[in-house]
Amino acid sequence: MTDDTRVLGLAGLQALIDALGLRGYTVIGPTVRDGAIVNAPISSLDDLPRGIGDEQDAAHYRLRDRGDEALFGFAAGAQSAKPVLFPSDELLWRSRRTADVTVIDREVEPPPGPPYALIGVRSCDLRAILMHDQILLERTAADVHYAARRAESFVVAVACTDPAGTCFCVSMDTGPSPRGGYDLALTELYADGEHRFVVAVGTDRGAEVLAEVAATTATADDVAVAERVITEASGRMGRALQTDGLKYLLYANVESPHWDDVASRCLACTNCTLVCPTCFCTSVEDVTDLTGVNAERHRVWDSCFSEEFSYIHGGSVRESTRSRYRQWITHKLAAWEDQFGSFGCVGCGRCITWCPAGIDITVEAAALRGTPRKTSQRS
Ligand code: SF4
Ligand code: SF4
Structure with a gap:
């Protein structure tokens, strides 16, 4: 101050x-x-x-x-x-088919x-x-x-x-x-x-x-x-995450059996990514009306927990929940640092609170260090 x-x-x-x-x-x-x-x-x-x-x-x-x-x-x-x-759904542009079907009028949405x-x-x-x-x-x-x-x-x-x-x-x-x-x-x-x-x-x-x-x-x-x-x-934080060497810990555990344990609990519901303040992945959706004259392109939030998100030419790169959870936590706590110079997690705790399965990023990271998984702190 x-x-x-x-x-x-x-x-x-x-x-x-x-x-x-x-x-x-x-x-x-x-x-x-x-x-x-x-x-x-x-x-x-x-x-x-x-x-x-x-x-x-x-x-x-x-x-x-x-x-x-x-x-x-x-x-x-x-x-x-x-x-x-x-926003979770953003209109990027609208188009309207004209008499000459090769011409599309395109109207970019003005700034909000x-x-x-x-x-x-x-x-x-x-x-x-x-x-x-x-x-x-x-x-x-x-x-x-x-x-x-x-x-x-x-x-x-x-x-x-x-x-x-x-x-x-x-x-x-x-x-x-x-x-x-x-x-x-x-x-x-x-x-x-x-x-x-x-x-x-x-x-x-x-x-x-x-x-x-x-x-x-x-x-x-x-x-x-x-x-x-x-x-x-x-001094009253409800959780703690040991960050020393976390990036290398995650990179060294790509094939850890722990991912199977998480996958047995994870519903791949995407809640954790939607509530996360740093997650920014999106996909694009095109919609047309029943006349086929008007079309819109929207950018919508997407999630690395959905199978379609990693679809590339004939198949999904991450077919299993195991691989999707591993991707999410490894991006947050390791690869983000390589990409952007910091952790991709700010410690808000929302992904813990709003996960219907009670999966806890701090607990899963600790488990990779060999710390036993604990159940909820709540009695
Ligand atoms: S909120 Fe929980 S159950 Fe849903 S995808 Fe994330 S970790 Fe899995
Ligand atoms: S605790 Fe970290 S990973 Fe979880 S929602 Fe907050 S910023 Fe995202």
Whole structure:
């Protein structure tokens, strides 16, 4: 935290949401829906999950009453920022057959409309956004739709103060405190008197918006309390992943019998890849109407767990669930580093929480080191 560190009260946070709305942003934040915390458009503090926490473990997610007024007192929700910035179904182009059947009118979908302001982005998900920037913007062919959304997006990150049983961002060195890539970053303080948010400024744009709301300069005590709650959160991670030599461990275990053990449990349902904030694999679907005149091309999320994903000229390269799980975890924890210079996992724990079979990436990686597989931590 720096000399720029400011403090907002509850009214100030509402003013921040209002200021972003007035600037034309669609403000997206955490809300409760169907027993889970999901992202949705918000306009008021009343839209946030006040006093709601979560319990997460392998194949287990429940909301709980925290008994306090915390607005961000939960861990990684069911969704990351991925569905906002990189939607699961994106129209790439439309075509219409004309009188001359060799001519196709092609209409490229314009860049998406109002920019998004994302409120409450966790440090793990922030790191995942930066990975998507690297993958979708900085390689030979940039994704123009992602680029348009990302260029205009405004990010208000929030430090995690109450990590879940499936969190392991400390192992992956991605959290629990946001470390850049945000416009503003909040640390919520509610246990020592006044409910307030210590605000770090990450960009000039963030400073401009913050100047429009009633923020005061943080006291040394505010900063010390914020640092203490983050340090305490770091010590309460529900999971850990030993990362030393992990890449070589995975490459050395290509033929391990352990993959058969995982395959006996894995349903190849693709949940783990869909909830993962870093997974970015897609396929292309072409659809026509019944007249055969109009056609559309969509880019849709795909998964290395589907048999069709690795179909190449007459067959699937990865026919077995064994080979698909091995591919997924090896890409996340080994090959990603060769491709992009970091692990492909940010330790959000979603793949553990939302796997119907309770398969746990930390446990499976540990098993390759010879550490026995444990059952759920939940009693
Ligand atoms: S690891 Fe779990 S979530 Fe992933 S495909 Fe297998 S059963 Fe589904
Ligand atoms: S692999 Fe699992 S824990 Fe890692 S970033 Fe993806 S969903 Fe989160």
